Amino acid sequence: MAETFAEGLDLPRPVRIVARRRESEDVFSIVLEPEGPFRYVPGQFNMLALPGVGEVAISIAPAPGDDGTGACGRIQHTIRIVGRVTRALAALPAGAVIGLRGPFGRGWPVAEARGRDLVLVSGGLGLAPLSPVMEYVLARRGDYGRVTLLHGIRRPGELFFRDRIDRWRAAPGTEVLLATDHADAHWQEHVGVVTTLFDVVELDPQRTVAMTCGPEPMMRFTAIHLLHKRGMAPERIFLSEERNMQCGVGRCGHCQIGPRFVCTDGPVFALPELGRYLKVEGF
Structure with missing residues (x-):
C-alpha cells in the first residue's frame, strides 16, 4: 500500500514570523501566524524547517494572549541557540517565512487533571x-x-x-x-x-x-x-x-x-x- 502524505505533517507548510523577542543571551522567541486554524495540546511540538539548512523539533509555547491551545491564531516557539538550524532561526527578522510541520506528539494530561x-x-x-x-x-x-x-x-x-x-x-x-x-x-x-x-x-x-x-x-x-x-x-x-x-x-x-x-x-x-x-x- 502506498504511503499517503499530508501537508503539515509530512510536508512543511509556510508560516510567517510576525514577532520575535530576545529572552536571554542564548534564548529567543518567535511568534508564528499559520494560515487557517491551528490547534495544539499543551506539551506538543512542531518541526521548524529552513530550506538548505535543516529542520528542528521545538516545543510549542503559547503566543501572547493565547490560552494554551492555539485559539488566538498564533503560536510561539521559545528556542535555545545550540546548532546550525537554531542559529539560522535566531537570525531571521519578523516577516520571514519558514516551514512548519505539526503539531506532533502526546501532550500534558491537562484534561485528565481537572479537579486536582x-x-x-x-x-x-x-x-x-x-x-x-x-x-x-x-x-x-x-x-x-x-x-x-x-x-x-x-x-x-x-x-x-x-x-x-x-x-x-x-x-x-x-x-x-x-x-x-x-x-x-x-x-x-x-x-x-x-x-x-x-x-x-x-x-x-x-x-x-x-x-x-x-x-x-x-x-x-x-x-x-x-x-x-x-x-x-x-x-x-x-x-x-x-x-x-x-x-x-x-x-x-x-x-x-x-x-x-x-x-x-x-x-x-x-x-x-x-x-x-x-x-x-x-x-
Whole structure:
C-alpha cells in the first residue's frame, strides 16, 4: 500500500514570523501566524524547517494572549541557540517565512487533571513546554485546585518569561517559586537547585498531578522525591523527554527510548512508562 502524505505533517507548510523577542543571551522567541486554524495540546511540538539548512523539533509555547491551545491564531516557539538550524532561526527578522510541520506528539494530561492540584517542575528551557499548561489552567481556573510552579535556572540572567511569571504569581491559588544555582547581588529568590524548593512546598499526594520538564537528572530527582518522599502514585507523575527527533512521525528511530518513540508515544510520558530508563528505583 502506498504511503499517503499530508501537508503539515509530512510536508512543511509556510508560516510567517510576525514577532520575535530576545529572552536571554542564548534564548529567543518567535511568534508564528499559520494560515487557517491551528490547534495544539499543551506539551506538543512542531518541526521548524529552513530550506538548505535543516529542520528542528521545538516545543510549542503559547503566543501572547493565547490560552494554551492555539485559539488566538498564533503560536510561539521559545528556542535555545545550540546548532546550525537554531542559529539560522535566531537570525531571521519578523516577516520571514519558514516551514512548519505539526503539531506532533502526546501532550500534558491537562484534561485528565481537572479537579486536582498541580505541581509543575521545570529547569532552564523546560519552562517553555510547561508554559501552555499554566495558560490553559489559568484560563479555566475554576476547573483545577492549587497550582504550584517550581522553576530552576543556573544563573539569574537565564530567567525568561519574567512578565508571564509576574502574571502567574498574581493569579488566585497559584504559587511560583524560583531558584538559581548561582545567585548575584540582585537575586531575591531561592538559591540552590530547583528540587530543594520541595522543602517549602506542601502537597497532598492523593489529589496532586505532577508535571516536570528540564534536564534529565533534574526530572529523575523530581520523580524520586515525589515517589519516595511524598508518596505520590507513579501514574500521576509526568515527564517530557527530549531526544534527537528528525521525522516527528516515528519513522527514523532517532528518538527511541526502549520500545517507545519520543515523537509519537511522547514527548510526555507517565513515570511507569520511563522509570527504568531514567534509573528511578522501583521500576
